[in-house]
Amino acid sequence: MGGSVIGQRTLKSLGLGMVTADLGTIGSADDLRRRIARQGLAVGVERNMVYEQSAGPVTYAPALAGAPDGDPCPLGRALSIGVIDGPVDADTTALAGARIASRSFLREGDAPGAPDHATALAALIAAPGNGQWPAGFARKARVLSAVAFAKGAAGDVARTDAIAEALDWLVTERVRLVNLSLAGPENATLAMVLHGLARRGTIFVAATGNDGADAVSFPASHPDVFAISAVDARRRLYYKANRGEEVAFVAPGVELFVPTAEGGRYRSGTSYAAAIATAIFAHAIDGGATGRSALERALRAAAEDLGPAGRDSSFGWGLLKIVGCSK
Template identity: 35%
Template sequence: MKPVFKFTILSAVFMCWAPSSAIALTGDGLINNPASSITGQVERHAERLVERAANRRVEHRSEALRKSLNALPDTLPVYTEAGQNAFNDVVLDDGFRAVERQWLVTGTAEDIDHLDRPGITVLERTALSGLGMIVARFRVRPDLDSLETLRELLPELADRLDRNHVYSPQADESGSSEVPEVRSGVSLCEEPVRIGMIDTSVATDHSAFGDAQIIEQRFLSIEDGRGELAHVTTHGTAVAGQLIGRHGSSGQARLPGAKLFNASVFYTRNESLSGATLAHLLQGLDWLATKEVSVINISLAGPDNRLLAEAVRNLKKRGALMVAAVGNEGPAASPLYPAAYSGVVGVTATSRAGELYRWANRGEQVMFSAHGVAVSVPHPEGGVKTESGTSLAAPVVTAALACEASSSNPQKALEALIDQAQDLGEPGRDSLFGFGFLPY
């Protein structure tokens, strides 16, 4: 059946695509032309059509999976590893999710003392020296659980508090695919770069990481010594595979000489979904800020948040480059964060042929595009699996940026990537592909 399928596609493409001036007919009606070059072009075009059809099948499977996974209940109990209820993960009026009735505020110690009010319980205070922030996490009575109410109650803190939002990874399992990633397995550079990653835990015993240097710290603890949230490994293992994982049995990693510092912040929501609270996310970013990493990969997305915005500003002041997935909520979705913050390199995903990932967010926050559709990544239980999403495109850009930053300053490193990007959309930077595609 395969030869017949290829002939059918070739015939249709030849009839619809080949220029008439290149074709001549003999008396018996057979095609007679020096068309070997045209035939080659037609075959390549047909192969692209086959790949596109396969990618569409992958995306249809992904769409079905997304619908089933995104059906979280409005109130989702989250448990510690010991099975104790830690908090409820709830949906908000704007569709985003947060820890039920929990808020964060940043300021001086004296500022935070203003939280001593009826109906407010301070759960913890944390000095984040790497970010230059003091953060308090507190719980409120149900009747105080709105920004408008807290602004009236705490006017001196109104611009420095926000919800303890929950953020999500940006990759979708695609199942098996006819078009898994094909790359040479050649490294981008061998310099001993230091890169940061904030994600799930990584299955460091996977064969892809046999020669890798991974330092991991978990940020999943709950107040009052009640233990830790149950951690997960799937997403972080895939993202780390894009950064420092060896490709196949003989191929090299993109960054074979790198030291990867991974802040594990994601907890289990259900069998297939994970989430990260803003409180844990800030702790992870603070830890990375102390490790002198040149680039931080952030393959997660969620709502705008005052404390997250301040953390990003402070990291930028320290000279850290931040690369973030723009999100997988679709072309009509609003910008997601931290990719949409100024100073963050937002990355979208394309297929190997340069076609935009169907579910990728679009907008001014897109700075680069990279391969993130039907990518073969390490599976925590061994072997590989195929996934798609902006989460998998971001580390490709992170790796390239880390190489450039190893011999220049952050601004020149960004300029180098802009020069290397292949323009796929409208001339110049656009809302789909940014400055263009980085083919690494």
Template identity: 25%
Template sequence: MSASDKLPAGLEGKTAAANGRLTAQLPAIGLATATSTDPGFAAKAAKIEGVRSVIHDFSYQGYNPQPRTLDATAANGAALGSANPFYALQWGFEAMQVPQAWATGARGQKVRVAVLDGGFDLQHPDLQNNIIASESFVPTEPAQFMGMGFSHGTHTAGTVAALDNNLGVVGVAPEAKLILAKVLNDNGTGSFSWMIKGIYYAVAQEADVINLSLGAAIPRSSRYLDDNGTPDNPADDVLVNETREIQELLVAIGKATTYARQQGVTVIAAAGNDANDGNHDGNLVNVPATSPGVISISATGPMGWANDKPGTSLDRMASYTNYGTADVTFAAPGGDFVYPTNELVNFRGFRSNVWAFDMVLSTNRAGGYTWSAGTSMAAPHAAGVAALIIGKHNGQLAPAQVEAALRASADDLGKPGRDPYYGYGRLNALRAVSQLQ
């Protein structure tokens, strides 16, 4: 990382002189990546004039393994205003008044949404015609999802912009275009440099919105004893202090998110699924959710919605969602899986477990569909609403204006004002687009 937002001149040659090889340069934010087999490379490269710091490329688990997923098969269900067969089960649209927003003409026209995630089903019939670009920043894997299980990236992309094509589900902004960047491998793990490169790529592709349904909780300070593989010999223990490297990592991520916002991109991220209390656990920082310029989304979800009982709330806070006054900007539908039993129910022309209907239904690998839950599912709902707002404004709206519109229109469901759970409120698509008329 450079000392400014410019890279030092002749960096490639200077990196080679330090026994390293430059692998990528992000000149607009003063970041570069390099590789080396020399254990002293970091110290040598840090001495290059204009270099602020050289840190390891930390790896992380970008999203949690899904605690419960269940494949959905097309059936003859009640359409409730849409010809897409699974629309009847997309309760998040009811919560945010999405169909009413569509009725005003807001459908995400002229908007580009970049989804940074794991792999994607690039041939999915509910997505293919909305995909305008795709790229993988995972060195060993293509952008196409190659796994056999749940495709997290395909699911989030569908929530944003699945086509309104009388097939499967529909996205919040069905006329928005998708830029798909693979920044985690198909198991959900990756390096922070991949995410940073993905953000840089999204800006270059002229994205209007970036959705980051990924993240990690990082300790602000980290000191520990490394036993060097000899746990029975304390004399071999070495004190490792990663605090400075972590602080520099946070700066690097912040450079990327700040750059995106400065370039006119609204950046939205999942708040995280660890039920962390940001008001009291001061040593943990959730990135990129709390990085500069990022709109952080907590999750709501019903419990027992398919029982169809009066008073069942679609706006109940999800059991797993992170919270904290400074950590959550808004809430959006993310679903939940804590309904305590496994009974089957017939609901709106479909039959499944009660707990399944409480989750978010969207696209999955191999042209399929599945339910899932998490702030990863809440963030794309928010990204879709942002796309509706921008589209309503003819595809041109600055991030500050988008955030102001979201804030002015959100339903303030918690304590008045910004609270630890809903932030400024649960997003309301109809109110958000109506105030722009």
């Protein structure tokens, strides 16, 4: 007929034979069916279809962070959390029903950066959980998305002035917890802004960076910022994570399932660990911890010590655990 046999099997329990074939010059499965029927043979013909697992994405992070039954509990109140990054795709299924407000700090003529990174951060923090998508680590939180990243020649970038303006807006909106999943060279102006806002009570949580270096990136290296690194499902340090004495804590950040323009992908990086850490900080604040010192004490008391005993340059004080989350 113009096709070729690839393989033959016998299904003994059913008393059936099965042939896998390449149609070759045969036009379609329907053409083959008609040819076989004309031969008077009792043979069924169907495409060799491919099926996918229906189990859904693997989500180890909630259990690793101490969430009961692997399901992070919601905040008791609608705490506002600032995220300075690119634009958030609030229409994605993962964020359906989430409370998100956004404002851009790009210059006229700037093209906004890609939405995947910021959308992933927002989902890890505040995704409501809808059966199709895992819940965020601080659902019921209100996310204020400050868009500071624009398209650059070599990727999305945020200028110092845009970040500073974004911080100023968040403070006017009474936001006291800010995620900074960004990294770059130390900047005296931005350092001054961070210090001034920290003295007024703003809590900053930032990613250590993904260069595999023995130096924490800025702004995580700033003394008024909590530097967060990433671990995998087996509590091993992310191999690209930067190390340094500034590391405060670690959180899950390797192979996390996050929303993308294609629907969803597994992503790794200290940015994602910092987002989960920010959500865990929100739980501690929700539980009554106020101020940097009180927060650090509460989170240190709950953290799982990893690596050498006490604080170290890879894991800081250890793996963050959700404070006050019970079912």
